[in-house]
Amino acid sequence: MDSETDLAAINARIATLKKTALELKALGADIPCLDRNTARILASLKMLEIGFSDVVDLDSGD
């Protein structure tokens, strides 16, 4: 599980999911069901970012 390739692949898919969720949320201004469910999806996606995306570029310095 420490393969950089795996992590990069996971991160790419998280980014795709997030982009889609944000696009969905933007369509939901007048649709509470769409807005609130995507808000929850985004909160779950944040947990994936914390778990995986945040460590992808740790070697690159700050």
Added chain:
Amino acid sequence: MRRRRVNFDQPYWNPVLEQLPREKLRRLQLRKFRNIFAWAYERSRLHRPLYDRAGIRPEDIRGFEDIRRVPKVEKAMMRDIQRKDPFPYGDALCVPLDEVCEFRQTSGTTGQPVYQADTWQDWEWWAECWSYILWSQGYRPSDRVFMPFGYNIFVAFWAGHYAAEKIGCEVVPGGVLDTQARILKIQELKATAMMGTPTYILGMADTARTKMGIDPAGLGITKITCAGEPGAGIPSTKRRMEEAWNAKVYDHAGATEIGAWSYECRHQPGGMHVNEALFLVEIEDVDTGEIIETPGRRGKMVITALDRLAQPCIRFDSKDVIEWASEPCPCGRTFRLIKGGVLGRADDITKVKGVLLAPVSIEEVVRGIDGLSDEYEVIVDKLGDVDRIKLKVELMPGAEERAKEIENRLKDQLRLKTNLGYRIEFYDYGRLPRYEVKAKRFKDLRKEKPV
């Protein structure tokens, strides 16, 4: 596409973070600290003036030595800024009020309760913190988890409930049931795991045995996660719970204002892992304020929750007394261990007859002596100018004839562990108070009128 089931044998909830090399972990902490500091600096009317007064801005955080210059936040400061707009959270709220979706408050045992706001993302984060705990302790989707706690304004095991659901366990909320009804429900449903304070876990076992004629060891509970008190980190108390329930008992520590920051894994290494991917824990020397990096020196914890947004927890002076362990855990996690878990609270440690006393060491002795019940009470008072300390204990039925031998053992062990002489008072089994959640067994009457 064929559905793949998650590998139940995987010991880590997140093998990436839990095995991250130390140097990367430190880099991650520094980066996250900088982010949460900037977040609070830009949004919190509590934090920004505090940091401005100290002359520290987000761009000044370049290394851990800069973090040590960041002023600490104490619980009293949180009390002072609350009950104002945005009501009731006041100046520390960093998000619009309509993004807050969870309210909890501290128990108020040390003063006015502190209100805690969380967004849904923060609440997901709480459940994520707890998922590390439960997975590391062997909770799996095949478990039926019984929750014997009052679901109310205190955070207690709420996030444990959400995390167990997230892991895929079947969760049985035992909320308003009384203790006997909870025991019957555990028996009826063949629950396999539960969570509770050590006081309550021991109390449930006692109720099952003495009031219901049920042996809790035969109920099928295989693991118990404890929090709220140091008990699961005290070897003699842990042993009593494990023997009573025939289950593995694991320790965990968390707090309303902080989050669920540490856990004991299945290896039971005599301490808890700090979840260093989600929290930055510093140990500060109580007298000098120096940050302790080496194992074996006790100090109080200063903690930062690196991803909590609505009401940030940055360099919070928790007053929990901890120390780094010298040996790594055989589980392979790179998260450091704190030896013995939370050893007490800095404000619980008191001087009696000029000797520093941590009440937790009295519990270790009492619960280690066969023939004594789980209950005890310690009373400190003054006769004139002289401190006195009295220990009330209960003899188990059948142990009455051994009272003198037990008293001698108690006195010897207490002298050895605490350097103090005690007056021992024996009570019949069932005479001392029982507690439902957290026990209050240490009573210091010296601030009241001298005897």
